[in-house]
Amino acid sequence: MAKGDNQTENVTPLNLQTRMSYRINSFEEYKEAYKKSVEDPEAFWSDIAENFQWRQKWDKVLEWDFEKPDVKWFLNGKLNITENCLDRHLKTRGNKLALIWEPNDPKEKFVRLTYKELHEEVCKFANVLKRNGAKKGDRICIYMPMIPELAIAVLACARIGAVHSVVFAGFSAQAIAGRVNDASCSMVITSDGLNRGAKQIPVKRVVDEAMEQCKTVEKIIVVERLGWAVNMVEGRDVWYHDELKQVSEKNCQAEEMDAEDMLFILYTSGSTGKPKGVVHSCGGYMVYADYTFRNVFQYDESDVYWCTADIGWITGHSYIIYGPLLAGATTMMFEGVPTYPDNGRFWQICDKHGVNQFYTAPTAIRALMAGDVDDVLSYSLDSLKTLGSVGEPINEEAWQWYHLHVGKEKCPIVDTWWQTETGGIMISPLAGITELKPAHATYPLPGVQPVLVDAEGNEIEGNDVEGHLCIKFPWPGMIRTTYGDHERCRQTYFSTYKGKYFTGDGAKRDKDGMYRIIGRVDDVINVSGHRFGTAEIESAINEHPKVVESAVVGYPHEIKGQGIYAYVITAEEVKDAETVRGEIIEKVVQMIGKIAKPEKIQFVSGLPKTRSGKIMRRILRKVAEGDTSNLGDTTTLLDPDVVDEIKAGAL
Structure with missing residues (x-):
């Protein structure tokens, strides 16, 4: 041979x-x-x-x-992670379904790929990448809808040793440009457009706008999804389907990677206005994604597993692509939204494909709770064995609704706590194995050593206690660095409490030793499971020509978990508040994307600041939450009177 x-x-x-x-x-x-x-x-x-x-x-x-x-x-x-996701399954699972894709429109045909077929598609596209100049170590930005080619592109990058940086296809051109430039990406993989519910969105046009600010991109590969005519720059832009015709080889030798080589960069909001590129490596991430997937969901060989997340987020990386495929599972991806064409779409898909494990976000559950319960009861959901929750702590009311109406009181709910930076699930029940308690993430997974600390960093022993959640020992899936700025990684995660990884979350450990996550203690807002640094949103608001300064906080939102409340100081008195609010929202959408737009914008003459200039966000949070009965001592503020004005004008 x-x-x-x-x-x-x-x-x-x-x-x-x-x-x-x-x-x-x-x-x-x-x-x-x-x-x-x-x-x-x-x-x-x-x-x-x-x-x-x-x-x-x-x-x-x-x-x-x-x-x-x-x-x-x-x-x-x-190693090469794709040999573990694909090649090693070919002998025993070659004809088993690896990937099921369900389109946005239920009338459109779904796609099923066996392990053999997925391996072939990944190898062909890996050869396309190489034909277009991609090589080991290159950074490749992927900005695509939830179509099979997205999963194929991720795996093709990993196959040739290129570092993928997936950007959620809802971010703005400016947000894409920032991420492409930070990673010095040489290539972008995208599509002509995308379907999202009743809307069609021009994806390639957004990429073209981003490229006006990007100098490192040499090639753009475009997947045809909507059949739209798009601008194609000669010498730079090529069609995916045309390129596939140029490669006859159905195999591609997998690039040998070191366990600590970069596998991917995934950008997350930071405490400064600039998103940070979380870096995960090949070996540890592989071991951790597989181990957590098998154990949390208790996947059996013939099961169909569905995670409803977008691959643009870490949940999609770890629990749509890598974890399930490493375990030889059948994994599903869905292009659409839970409410299109009606509120029964999730449940219709579960029945249609015989889904056994269903993993979604509390935001989606709460949105569906707001509809008619018959939207769920119209479906049998008999195939379901395990339900999962991800992205934020699930409130007890949503937990009970999920358990009763979706799980028929027979499916364990794995309420998973983890982060982009942890790479995989850290604290969670194991389905049918460990105890459940509504709204509790319960126990740490093997290999995870959580601790609660007080404000000085002293470890809080025993049960029935509350503190800041840290991890005191490494685990294989953890963040290695923030791309191009290791000091930022140290400052953000490892400097607050000496010798510990600080999660940024507060938590309670109950009398039974179970953990309940009680929310962020740093300047991060969790909107529908997506984390945004307050500084990033403030930076976008401050771009508006009439804005002098702004402060952003989160407040409880019955669907999204947290909404964004902005306090804005303008250069002169605002006469047409609604117009300016609209312009500010437009600016945030332009700089970040629709998912980050403020729900409430209050114009103020000043902000509650200490004499050193620090904004007292605690006061702003309480006002946003409608809890102004006890704002604490405000006499130490530079201008205590501003608090009364903010309280009086609260929305």
Whole structure:
């Protein structure tokens, strides 16, 4: 056989027993696994990692220093994650469904790809990427709708060792440009347009606008989704379908990667106006995504699993693409929205495809709760075995509705807590294995060592306590750096409490040792499960020519979890408030996207500031929440009178 004829040449499975060999099957097994993971984390994760195909085994399991921070897992291990997602399944699961795609319009035909077919599509597109100049280490921006080509593009990048940076196809041109420029992307993969509910959106036009600010992009590959005529720049822009015709090879040798090589960058809002590129690496992320998927959802070989997230967010990376495919699962992706063409769309899809595990956001659940309960009761939902919640803590009312009407009181709800930076689920029930408590994320997964600390960083022992949630020991899926700015990573996550990763969340540990997440303690707002730094939104508002300064806080919103409340100081008195509000919203949409637009904008003459100039957001939050009975001592403020004015004008 000529070298290169077989893509798995030199790939040595260290342990061929990959079928559920490390799935926890009882509460006793959970306790045993957790105990081992804390007493000897390196031996624990080494055993898990043995279940994958490595080109070369690691020399050392872990090196870490949270001060720098510097964390490395599976040092000098060599692999390619797509060989573990695809190639290793071909012999036993080649004809099993890997991916089911359900379109926005229920009348349009769905798509099903077996592992063999998905492998072939990924290899062909990987060859297209190489034909267009992409190589190992290049950063590639993907700005696409939820269509099969999005998953294929992600895997094709990983196959050739290019670093994918997926940007949610709802962000503005300016937001795309900022991310492309930060990562110096050489290529963008996009589409002509997208379907979202009753709307059709011109995706390529947004990319073209972004490219006016981008100098590093040499190629744009465009997928045809709507059949629209779009502007194609000669020499730069090519059609996906045309390029596929130019590559006859249905195989593509997977690039050998080091365990600590970058797999992807995913941008998340920061405490400054500039989004930060969270970096995940190949080996640790692979091991963690697979392990958490199998155990949290208790996936069985013949199950159909559906996560309703968008691949533009971390949930889509870890629990639509990588986690399920690593486990040899059948994973679904959906192009549309839960309320189109009616409020029964989610449940119609569950019945249509026999979905067994269903993973969605509290925002979606609350939106559907607001409709007629018959929209759910019209469907049998008999196939469902496990329900999941992600993106923000689920409130008890939504939990009970989900449990009763969707789960028919027989499906465990895994209320998962985790972050873009953690790479995978950290605290969650294991479906049918560990105990449940409404609105509680419950227990940490094996390998995760959470602690609660007080404001000074002292660890709070025992149960029935509350504090700031930190993690005191590394886990394989964790953030490695923020792209191009390691100091920002240190400052954001590792400087607040010495020797610990600070999550930015407050939490309670109840009398049974179960964790309940109680929300952000830093300047981050969680809107429909998407986190935005207040500074990023303020920066956009301040771009308006009439705005002098602004302060943004979150407030409780019955559907979105949190809404955005903006306090705005203008250069002169606002005579037409509604017009200026509209212009400010337009500016935020232009700079970030519709998902970040403020619900409420209050014009004020000043902000409550200390004498050192710090904005007292605690006061602004209480006003936004309608709780002005106890604002605390305001006499230390630079101008205490401004608080009365803000209270009087509250929306």
